Structure formats: structure tokens, C-alpha cells
Amino acid sequence: MKLIAKNVDKGMQGSVALVPEEPEDMWHAYNLISEDDYVRSTTIRKVQNETATGSSSSSRVRTTLTICVESIDFDTQACVLRLKGRNREENQYVKMGAYHTLDLELNRKFELTKREWDTIALERVDMACDVTQNADLGAVIMQEGLAHVCLITSSMTLVRSKIDMNIPRKRKNNAKGHEVGLTKFYEAVLQSILRHINFDVVKCVLIASPGFVKDQFFEYLNQQAVKTDNKVLLENRSKFLLVHASSGFKHSLKEVLQDPAVQSKLSDTKAASEVKALEQFYQILQTEPARAFYGKNHVVKAAEALAIETLLISDNLFRCNDVNVRKEYVKLVEDVRDAGGEVKIFSSMHISGQQLAQLSGIAAILRFPMPELEDEDETEDNDTQDSDSDN
Known part of the structure; x- marks a missing residue:
């Protein structure tokens, strides 16, 4: 989160202007904004225009509105914060007191004014604007045919990708089909890791599974890194930590984080x-x-x-x-x-x-x-x- 301006006086009244830059910043914004707060941001409004002949046409215009927030909806998938409330400033397109919905999105500036700021809200602003608070832990929770690639930030667990594939059972007459299915699955997980995990930020990537799935996958990852000369994987092999999990479902992450070996590795998070x-x-x-x-x-x-x-x-x-x-x-x-x-x-x-x-x-x-x-x-x-x- 980028802090543009902060004007809060000793009486704990005033406003802050912020620009969300990461998905987690929208979560911070959701925690900061309460009902009856004033939020100012740009928005798109549909406007009816009447011509000299009496016919009408509609157009969409960008304008800046200040609303008094009445309801808040956080769409985690689209990473959008929807604020509904009444317009509280004169505007050529929107009447005073008219309802409007502001969509706060990534890289769109907004100004937040509270009747009274408290220490928790001000701490949230400081934490959101601290660049050291970014996601520093990745996790792959997996079992045969199912994997969840997650990012664990200081505030939330984000499932960035779910891989769910049908792998033929291992039988005497179909051993090759099983191996081919498993290889496709491992490749899909590997590509998801490369796509969603930023090794410049992440300090550690947990690979967790029941049985030997994690070991087989990590062996595949190393083979592919050498075969394709993937410098990102080769330079960051030491960041991978293999641990046991009871399943490939997201809830298994709880037990993984409680593992003493994991806690010692992540002691600073x-x-x-x-x-x-x-x-x-x-x-x-x-x-x-x-x-x-x-x-x-x-x-x-x-x-x-x-x-x-x-x-x-x-x-x-x-x-x-x-x-x-x-x-x-x-x-x-x-x-x-x-x-x-x-x-x-x-x-x-x-x-x-x-x-x-x-x-x-x-x-x-x-x-x-x-x-x-x-x-x-x-x-x-x-x-x-x-x-x-x-x-």
C-alpha cells in the first residue's frame, strides 16, 4: 500500500490518502473502512443526455465522488472492495444524497476520512504501508491428483491456484497410464509455482503431502530445473522445505504450520x-x-x-x-x-x-x-x- 497523504490531528480526526498496490492491500482497506466513514475516489457514472430535438442518449463518464459508507462488500476473487452510500459532495453528475457504489481496485487512489481515528486503525495504515510486510511464505499442499498453491502473508492465506486432475490407478496392465498422469499433474503444479510464487520475496516454500508424493514431486522439480536450465528454480532450491500433511486440502495447512521444523524455519514471520x-x-x-x-x-x-x-x-x-x-x-x-x-x-x-x-x-x-x-x-x-x- 502506498501512502499518499496522512492528515490526522491530535484529536484523532482527519484523513489518509492511499493507493492499494497488492491484493493484500484490499484486505487492509476492508479492515480500515467502517460504516459512516467518508470515502473519496474516482468512479464511472452512467449519465443521460438530452439533445435539442428532445431525444436522449446515455454515456459513461468518469467523475470523483465522496460517499458516506453504508455497506461494504469485499470480493476476494476479483480483489474489489464495493462501498455503497450516499453522495456527500456537490457533483455535476450525481445529486447530493443520491446512492452510488464506489469500486475500490488495485492502483486506484482513495481518500478515507473518519470522524475519529483509533490506534488500531492507525496501526493498520502503518502496517499496510510497510514494504517488509509482504508475503514471504509459499506453500504447496498436495496429494495424488490434488494440489493447492498458496501464499501466506502477514494477514491472510491466499489460494493462488488449485490443481485437480484425474490420475489413472496404478495397475499391472496400466502402469504406464498412471506414470503419464502423474507426470502431467506434477508439471501442472510446477508451472503453477513458477507463475504464482515470487522467489525474490518468498523466503521459504513448503511442500506438504501424505506419503511420498512431496518427495516424488520435489525430485521431478529438480530434474526439470536441470533439464530446462531454469535459473529461478536452481538458485532457490534451498528455499524448499518438505513436510508431512494428512491431505492435499487447504485445511491441512494448519497442521503444517504447527510442525516444529516449519516453525523454526519461519521463526521471523x-x-x-x-x-x-x-x-x-x-x-x-x-x-x-x-x-x-x-x-x-x-x-x-x-x-x-x-x-x-x-x-x-x-x-x-x-x-x-x-x-x-x-x-x-x-x-x-x-x-x-x-x-x-x-x-x-x-x-x-x-x-x-x-x-x-x-x-x-x-x-x-x-x-x-x-x-x-x-x-x-x-x-x-x-x-x-x-x-x-x-x-
Whole structure:
């Protein structure tokens, strides 16, 4: 994301002008823009023209509009953010108050004005405009006949290509057919890697599969690299890491990222640190349940007691339409940081973020046990049972 201008005063009011340059930038924009924000950008409008003879014709004109956002739709496939709202500035083609849809696209500048910026939104701007935050991990999750080529960025897991091919079964009378099918499949996966993975940016490419599929594919990749003298593959062979996965489906990526060998290789990436934090939370939940809690009420009470060592929170919660609820989560993050705690904001488009969503989207690892929070659960359960028995 390119930052064109940033005018936010001490009162946290003002605007920023941005240009999305990468697909992930559209995800950042989706997280930044909320209902009731003002967005200004160029758009195409259909205009009716009436001639002197009374006949009419229509034409499409490019104009600049400022709308007050009422609804937001993110099309991840087309990489387009659609904002619907009413026009809030005088325009020769669009009446004040008329509805219009702005399509924010790659390389199209937009200006975002908020009534009040908060620290989370400003952090998102800084993170989006940091060039070091680009996708630095590639992954190929595969089994015979099925492969997913993915890019894992600091915020999301992008499936860039899915290869699904029918491979004849290996039989005594059809061994050649099986080999030919497998070779075609491996070639399709190889071409997808070359097309979608930028080795100038990516630090590591995971190749994961059940059984020996990954080993056979990597052997094929090396043979083809030598045969075709492919300098990109030959110079980047050390970036490939072979690991086990239970299947070739995308959900297997979660277990791959939890592999200790993978985590040591990716220790400097945000994706790995999120997975590690979530694993640590689950481990403490099992061994010291009084030091691990999830759900808003428990986490807020732990924060009030200055007990939170690590806060795990989904970015989904900051997209809440209720401004007061959003402010509560922003205050929680600020309070934890002020008390010396660490805050990890998980992306809901990332595997680890989807896992956190199953725990209500918010969890905390505490510095010290708070068994009284566990007791509250029991008290609430008993109160519920008593009220049920009364009925």
C-alpha cells in the first residue's frame, strides 16, 4: 500500500490518502473502512443526455465522488472492495444524497476520512504501508491428483491456484497410464509455482503431502530445473522445505504450520508467531486452566486485574458496526499494552485466525492464575440450573 497523504490531528480526526498496490492491500482497506466513514475516489457514472430535438442518449463518464459508507462488500476473487452510500459532495453528475457504489481496485487512489481515528486503525495504515510486510511464505499442499498453491502473508492465506486432475490407478496392465498422469499433474503444479510464487520475496516454500508424493514431486522439480536450465528454480532450491500433511486440502495447512521444523524455519514471520501463540494458549488451557481464558467477559476482567501476558484477538472484532463495542475492544488492546502485555491481532482470513474465531475471537494467556474466573463459570452454571428447576 502506498501512502499518499496522512492528515490526522491530535484529536484523532482527519484523513489518509492511499493507493492499494497488492491484493493484500484490499484486505487492509476492508479492515480500515467502517460504516459512516467518508470515502473519496474516482468512479464511472452512467449519465443521460438530452439533445435539442428532445431525444436522449446515455454515456459513461468518469467523475470523483465522496460517499458516506453504508455497506461494504469485499470480493476476494476479483480483489474489489464495493462501498455503497450516499453522495456527500456537490457533483455535476450525481445529486447530493443520491446512492452510488464506489469500486475500490488495485492502483486506484482513495481518500478515507473518519470522524475519529483509533490506534488500531492507525496501526493498520502503518502496517499496510510497510514494504517488509509482504508475503514471504509459499506453500504447496498436495496429494495424488490434488494440489493447492498458496501464499501466506502477514494477514491472510491466499489460494493462488488449485490443481485437480484425474490420475489413472496404478495397475499391472496400466502402469504406464498412471506414470503419464502423474507426470502431467506434477508439471501442472510446477508451472503453477513458477507463475504464482515470487522467489525474490518468498523466503521459504513448503511442500506438504501424505506419503511420498512431496518427495516424488520435489525430485521431478529438480530434474526439470536441470533439464530446462531454469535459473529461478536452481538458485532457490534451498528455499524448499518438505513436510508431512494428512491431505492435499487447504485445511491441512494448519497442521503444517504447527510442525516444529516449519516453525523454526519461519521463526521471523508473523504467521508462525500467531500459530505459536495459539498453540501456547491451548497448552496452558490443558495444563493450567486458571491461566488461560477466552470470551469477552473473562478477558476484560483479567485485563482489569493487570493479569494479561498475551492477548489474542481477531481483527473481525474491530469491524463491529457498533462504534461503542469497537471502542471497548480498542480500549482493551491499549490497556493490555499499557500494563506491559503483548497483543497479537489475528487475521480472520488466516488459518490461525479462523481457529481463534471458534473461541469467540478473543483469548488471553495470564501472568498468574485467576481461579476466581473459573469459579464464576460454576456460579453462572448453578444459577442457570436453579432457574431451570424453578421453571
